[in-house]
Amino acid sequence: MGHGGGGVLSAELMEHVFAPAYGNPTLAALADSAVLELDGARLAFSTDSYVVRPLFFPGGSLGDLAVNGTVNDLAMSGARPAWLSAAFVLEEGVRLTVVERIARAMGAAAEAAGVTIVTGDTKVVEAGHGDGVYVTTAGIGLVPAGVDIRPQRARPGDAVIVSGPIGLHGVAVMSVREGLEFGVEIASDTAPLAGLVAAMLAVTPDVHVLRDPTRGGLAASLNEIARASGTGVRLRERAVPVPDAVANACGFLGLDPLFVANEGRLVAFVPGSAAEEVLAAMRAHPQGTGAALIGECVAEHPGMVVVSTGLGGTRVVDLPLGEQLPRIC
């Protein structure tokens, strides 16, 4: 299970199995989507499989994730998402009404994100060989001229910005899956981010890095960027927006909000000189009202993410091994 958690084990699978098997320079960029040139146009191309349990949770469903996830992977290259595919793997016995609900959610999410689902596929596996419904989406988008967004472009002096409160999606899913109640309902933050990215690019096309911190959370995304660019990241712990409900749930379970999954957030590295302007543009967009400057990219400790604690100490924030595990007490 750990190999799907977005941490060290996932990275190893990529490094040791997939990259050697189909290695090429585009794949080696390890961005959320591949950017490909075709007859002068630059296309972003991405695919992802969605296996969330339960299929429906506060704030969204498997269908929303399957659309927003791929839309966001395209947006993280600065692309304007255009078309999606949708492939279903259904477990024998799953109710048609469930499939219908998911499909409708996908239709609505696609409309909201401004993309069209233009092709698809359906397979059925025997009962006991699946979790009800799995969905794989692939997407294509167009990268505007002059935009070059990839993890390798982070550089010392960049401001590190997150688009809003973190941890809501992971805690929302956990609360339903494990039957945990935290006193307040926590809804997933799943949302399409292409519009927010367009608003940021309108301010400055020189956005260096974008990443949506899904599995592995903010910590995994920042570590991947630090390693890909060979720079360091310094976060200010108190500047990271963690909703009270997430902080309480994480405290209760012994989890770190920095490692909890998000679905409707992005982290951006932009030139320090453009930070205030980009922040203002983000805050003016519905998906970025809670945007915050959380740290900066530094030349010290290359490849590492370090947090300044609220008390004035420092600590390393590493890539998680696999999934976080709730502790005993």
Add this chain to the structure above:
Amino acid sequence: MKYIDEFNDPALARRLLDEISATATRPWALMEVCGGQTHSIIRHGIDQLLPEQIELIHGPGCPVCVTPLDVIDQALEIASRPDVIFCSFGDMLRVPGSDRDLFRVKGEGGDVRVVYSPLDALELARKNPDRQVVFFAIGFETTAPANAMAAHQARRLGLTNFSLLVSHVRVPPAIEAIMTSPVCRVQGFLAAGHVCSVMGTAEYPALAERFGVPLVVTGFEPLDILEGIRRAVRQLERGEHRVENAYARAVREDGNPAAMRMIEEVFEVTDRNWRGIGRIPSSGWRLTEAFRAYDAEHRFDVGGIRTEEPAECRSGEVLQGLIKPTECGAFGTTCTPRTPLGATMVSSEGACAAYYLYRRMNGPTPQAARATREEMNPVA
């Protein structure tokens, strides 16, 4: 969240740190007993902010770390059985047994489940009458009442398919063992607040008196810990050795009588092995004769398993505060969270894990944690 933020206030922390600096006229070595405190200290960088005279020694209070290898192997043996649903708290799953861990057993087809309460395991037993449901009942005085409650409820409900693999340990005998060690350097203790919230403080005055050490009951937020240190240092400077409660919002002198009654009804005191430390008299609990039917060790006849720790692992010395994790030759090289030699490297409360996770600015690079192709284990 206001309630938590109040205990994480930088201005108040600065004031406490200044007071500690002004009070300490010479070096003092304090042990924080609980692994939760250790992680809070390292996570917030408290040890970096303290004056040089104050050394914090990390204690044995991580229940995952001290669960003996024999018991882990018993758990692995039971969890591998096709008729068993094996339930555990999440942080036991990566703890290495002799040749594998519970994650590996799960990957090999064992029905291993993470639960958040022993009562969840009890519910699983009720819903699966044709399966044996076993709960891994480890921990200090904090988890003992709920685990006792699970056995109590199982008997009340007449469940015959539920049992506990018990490895409970108690804090006061561990303090005694640390203080009687000839190489002990500990001059005062930050006692674990949540343990005292269950058991009260009645067992501590005798320890403070016998060993001449201050014992300050301390919570887990940064200001709790700084206040605990401040009070312990003040006592040491004055030549005092008393029990003080710096966690009054959670701890009463008489503890939680209902929880203690539940423990007494179900458990009896016994000698226990502590991983890396050895046998400590009267340092644990086991099910009483009346509850023996719910003892997984007996039900699955795994009491005969005996094991040996890897010689390279110095987690026992870490747990007794004799060395810092970074003083172990294997730290960060052959021993990482990916390839742990001992439980202190994988437990979320383990001192080695805390140093590895938060303190490698000058140590091995993060890539040290990455496996080579040969080390990858797709099953785990």
